[in-house]
Amino acid sequence: MSSEFMRQAIALALENIRNGGGPFAALVVRDGAVIAAGANRVTATNDPTAHAEIVAIREACSKLGTFQLDNCEIYTSCEPCPMCLGAIYWARPARIYYAATASDAAAAGFDDAFIYDEIQTQPIERRIPMTEMQRSEALVIFQAWLAKSDKTPY
Numbered sequence: 227m228s229s230e231f232m233r234q235a236i237a238l239a240l241e242n243i244r245n246g247g248g249p250f251a252a253l254v255v256r257d258g259a260v261i262a263a264g265a266n267r268v269t270a271t272n273d274p275t276a277h278a279e280i281v282a283i284r285e286a287c288s289k290l291g292t293f294q295l296d297n298c299e300i301y302t303s304c305e306p307c308p309m310c311l312g313a314i315y316w317a318r319p320a321r322i323y324y325a326a327t328a329s330d331a332a333a334a335g336f337d338d339a340f341i342y343d344e345i346q347t348q349p350i351e352r353r354i355p356m357t358e359m360q361r362s363e364a365l366v367i368f369q370a371w372l373a374k375s376d377k378t379p380y
Contacts, residue, residue, distance in 0.1 A: 227323060228255070228258075228301075231253055231255055231260070231299075231301040231323075232301050232303075232323060232325055234253060234260070234263075234301070235251045235252060235253050235263075235301045235302060235303045235325070236251070236303050236325055237251075238251035238253075238263055238265050238303070239251035239265065239266075239278070239303040239304075241265070242265035242266060242278075246269070246270065247265055247266050247267060247268075247269065247270055248265075248266030248268055248269065248278075248336075249266070249303070249304075249334065249336075250265065250266040250277065250278040250279075250302070250303055250304055251263070251264065251265045251266070251278045251302070251303045252264050252265075252278040252279045252281070252282040252300055252301065252302040252303065253282060253300070253301045253302075254282050254283065254285070254286035254295060254298050254299070254300055254319070255298060255299045255300075255301060256290075256295075256297055256298045256299070257297070261285075261286045261289055261290065261298065262282045262283075262284075262285035262286035262289060263282055263285070264278045264279065264280070264281025264282030264283070264284075264285060265278050265281065266278045266281075267281055275309065277307065277309065277310050278302060278303070278310075279300065279302055279306055279310035279313060279314060280309070280310060280313050282300070283295065283300075283313055283314070283317050286298065286317075287317065293316075293317070293380060294317060294318045294380070295317045295318060295319040296318065296319075296320070297320055298317075298319040298320060299319060299320055299321045299322070299323065300314060300319050300321075300322045300323070301323045301324075302322065302323070302324045302325070303324070303325050303326060304324060304325060304326040304327070304328075304330065304331050304336075305324045305326065305327050305328045305331070306322070306324065307328075307331075307336075307338045307341070308338055308341045308342060308345070309341075316380075340353075
């Protein structure tokens with residue numbers, strides 16, 4: 227755990243605000259060195275997935291040539307949202323450090339609590355209704371995956 231890395235993440239978030247971006251930033255650190263840094267790029271790129279953690283994870287994975295962040299730590303200026311939390315779990319870093327809380331973000335207008343509620347709601351009853359269709363046809367995809375002998379598991 228390094229207070230200096232967290233200060234860097236907070237400074238990057240402040241810089242991003244000054245440059246017209248959102249108030250979030252993240253670092254991926256391995257062996258005491260910053261591998262990647264990311265700031266919120268949602269409005270700059272018109273990409274709703276361009277959250278700081280996602281940007282940093284993409285850069286780190288590209289630099290490391292892997293889709294997993296083994297032995298890495300993530301320092302983020304704020305507790306990760308549900309999307310970022312999912313991406314972090316898929317990337318499998320060793321640890322996450324965050325500064326501000328989800329409640330702090332909500333107080334600033336970035337409230338994602340409804341997403342956690344939506345996850346617990348039946349798909350058809352969600353704010354954006356989801357309807358299952360053609361499941362039996364789609365199962366062939368997973369049968370092909372299971373039968374593939376040279377797959378890269380993840």
